[in-house]
Amino acid sequence: xxxxxxLTLLADLIPESARVLDLGCGSGALLEHxxxxxxxxxxxxxxxxxxxxxxxxxxxxxxxxxxxxELDHFADHSYDVVVLSRTIQTLRRPAEVLRQMARIGxxxxxxxxxxxxxxxxxxxxxxxxxxxxxxxxxxxxxxNLRFTTLVDLEExxxxxxxxxxxxxxxxxxxxxxxxxQALANLFGAAAVYVLRA
Amino acid sequence: xxxxAPAASSVGQVERQTARLFxxxxxxxxxxxxxxxxVDVAFETxxxxxxxxxxxxxxxxxxxxxxxxxxxxxxxxRPGWWDNLIGPxxxxxxxxxxxxxxxxxxGCQGTTGPSSINPATGKPYGLSFPLLTVxxxxxxxxxxxxxxxxxxxxxxxxxxxxxxxxxQWGLTYPDELANAVVIAASSRLxxxxxxxxxxxxxxxxxxxDFAGGDYATEGLNPDxxxxxxxxxxxxxxLSEDALTEKFGxxxxxxxxAPGFGIDFAVESYLxxxxxxxxxxxxxLSYLYLSRVxxxxxxxxxxxxxxxxxxxxxTWLVMSFDTDxxxxxxxxxxxxxxxxxxxxxxxxxxxxxxxxxDSFLLVVPDYHATITAFFNRAxxxxxx
Numbered sequence: 001x002x003x004x005x006x007l008t009l010l011a012d013l014i015p016e017s018a019r020v021l022d023l024g025c026g027s028g029a030l031l032e033h034x035x036x037x038x039x040x041x042x043x044x045x046x047x048x049x050x051x052x053x054x055x056x057x058x059x060x061x062x063x064x065x066x067x068x069x070e071l072d073h074f075a076d077h078s079y080d081v082v083v084l085s086r087t088i089q090t091l092r093r094p095a096e097v098l099r100q101m102a103r104i105g106x107x108x109x110x111x112x113x114x115x116x117x118x119x120x121x122x123x124x125x126x127x128x129x130x131x132x133x134x135x136x137x138x139x140x141x142x143x144n145l146r147f148t149t150l151v152d153l154e155e156x157x158x159x160x161x162x163x164x165x166x167x168x169x170x171x172x173x174x175x176x177x178x179x180x181q182a183l184a185n186l187f188g189a190a191a192v193y194v195l196r197a
Numbered sequence: 198x199x200x201x202a203p204a205a206s207s208v209g210q211v212e213r214q215t216a217r218l219f220x221x222x223x224x225x226x227x228x229x230x231x232x233x234x235x236v237d238v239a240f241e242t243x244x245x246x247x248x249x250x251x252x253x254x255x256x257x258x259x260x261x262x263x264x265x266x267x268x269x270x271x272x273x274x275r276p277g278w279w280d281n282l283i284g285p286x287x288x289x290x291x292x293x294x295x296x297x298x299x300x301x302x303x304g305c306q307g308t309t310g311p312s313s314i315n316p317a318t319g320k321p322y323g324l325s326f327p328l329l330t331v332x333x334x335x336x337x338x339x340x341x342x343x344x345x346x347x348x349x350x351x352x353x354x355x356x357x358x359x360x361x362x363x364x365q366w367g368l369t370y371p372d373e374l375a376n377a378v379v380i381a382a383s384s385r386l387x388x389x390x391x392x393x394x395x396x397x398x399x400x401x402x403x404x405x406d407f408a409g410g411d412y413a414t415e416g417l418n419p420d421x422x423x424x425x426x427x428x429x430x431x432x433x434x435l436s437e438d439a440l441t442e443k444f445g446x447x448x449x450x451x452x453x454a455p456g457f458g459i460d461f462a463v464e465s466y467l468x469x470x471x472x473x474x475x476x477x478x479x480x481l482s483y484l485y486l487s488r489v490x491x492x493x494x495x496x497x498x499x500x501x502x503x504x505x506x507x508x509x510x511t512w513l514v515m516s517f518d519t520d521x522x523x524x525x526x527x528x529x530x531x532x533x534x535x536x537x538x539x540x541x542x543x544x545x546x547x548x549x550x551x552x553x554d555s556f557l558l559v560v561p562d563y564h565a566t567i568t569a570f571f572n573r574a575x576x577x578x579x580x
Binding site: 058062073074 | 511512529532537539541542543544546562565566569570572576577
């Protein structure tokens with residue numbers, strides 16, 4: 001089974017045999033790949049019933065709980081890697097979730113769509129809310145509660161004492177951007193961060 | 198469902214079997230050091246054991262269940278108690294898995310229990326029957342599995358007290374189960390849980406016809422006490438909303454003037470539940486098996502997680518949101534403890550209006566979860 005490009009990128013960041021917690025795992029595609037192809041062990045967290053059943057069918061252990069309030073389910077330092085893929089923008093308490101991730105895991109991987117992308121800014125200038133491959137929802141049916149630019153997000157990482165070990169900026173195509181890191185906030189459609197406490 | 202999908206159907210007529218698994222010379226060794234023998238076990242099986250003997254699923258029943266989980270006993274019009282789950286095309290698909298269900302040690306439906314005859318005296322054991330633990334129930338299940346020539350189970354599965362047996366089994370003998378399904382269970386009863394059972398036991402033991410446990414010898418039966426125990430327990434098995442939906446404040450048909458009889462429909466229902474229970478269940482079994490639950494605390498020992506940490510089991514833990522007997526916090530505690538042992542654990546709280554009894558009913562999301570879990574479990578052994 002082939003993973004969508006960003007999941008391949010995430011999988012490449014995760015060491016063989018790691019114990020991985022995927023917060024907002026959806027139907028479990030990333031964990032299934034990690035378990036079968038990289039000898040990882042892991043758990044997904046998801047609340048969507050259909051996605052949970054699909055994940056179970058794939059052999060992905062999945063726990064039904066609320067990321068904002070119930071991450072105390074997991075013990076301190078019980079996972080090597082904690083993934084939060086395209087989910088932070090849907091949380092009510094993102095700072096608290098990042099703190100919990102740092103408590104549970106050693107290495108954190110966070111991916112986010114970038115609201116500060118030039119194309120988004122131009123749409124706003126024309127008086128329209130941004131919509132794109134990375135932000136595909138109308139304002140009224142979006143699961144996204146919060147919109148952040150990469151610069152703003154990195155300030156939050158600093159505020160919760162997380163160090164950015166690596167940042168991979170993604171072009172609107174979903175592939176790693178070729179342009180320089182300096183203009184990431186303008187030309188990156190999304191970014192993947194590797195973080196440590 | 199597509200036109201080609203086979204319709205779910207029944208396992209058909211089934212037959213209860215009995216096996217003597219322990220004898221007076223080779224007795225069962227109980228967790229408290231006592232011995233018990235002979236021990237006979239009543240059981241049923243559905244489906245076919247594969248040549249590789251890798252598709253066996255053991256059903257652990259709850260407090261008042263029995264070995265007759267699915268299909269029809271000869272001449273019966275009502276199927277076994279978990280027939281909606283077990284059968285061809287059902288979540289436990291008997292075209293693919295071999296299902297075993299046995300009456301519990303201490304029970305009264307064919308397996309040795311406190312009302313069985315004590316060969317030493319020629320009379321029913323009564324209160325001289327030893328106190329049991331969940332570990333003892335599991336020892337007898339294990340003996341049956343060996344008796345059937347099976348080394349490793351595809352899964353053990355159970356709800357309520359049944360889930361407690363599955364939990365005990367997985368923690369102590371993880372090499373014997375690949376998968377464990379623990380539904381609406383508890384790893385440690387609360388004071389409220391024990392309190393309900395205490396009242397039930399008191400109703401039985403204070404019935405003059407209990408006769409100190411020797412009612413069978415004296416030709417009596419504590420019907421009133423046993424019926425009250427069942428009526429009260431039954432209230433805890435249903436949610437308040439379920440009772441409201443079923444009965445509301447409807448009067449009982451036959452009632453005319455208010456009095457102290459059966460004025461409301463809910464009273465009639467409970468009365469009926471109590472009556473039919475005295476015909477099928479034994480008061481001593483109720484005492485012994487409810488006590489088993491009170492003392493269950495499998496995570497208490499410091500080494501409780503050692504065996505399963507070394508040899509992980511794939512767990513599915515489920516609760517129902519309106520269950521107030523063993524609510525979601527009970528299941529969450531189980532999932533958390535297993536998580537500490539780095540087990541592959543799937544945990545779900547299922548939305549259902551029916552309370553604790555939901556585990557016996559058709560709740561689509563619940564059955565879909567079990568179906569997905571077993572599809573994966575079977576794919577893994579067939580790989």
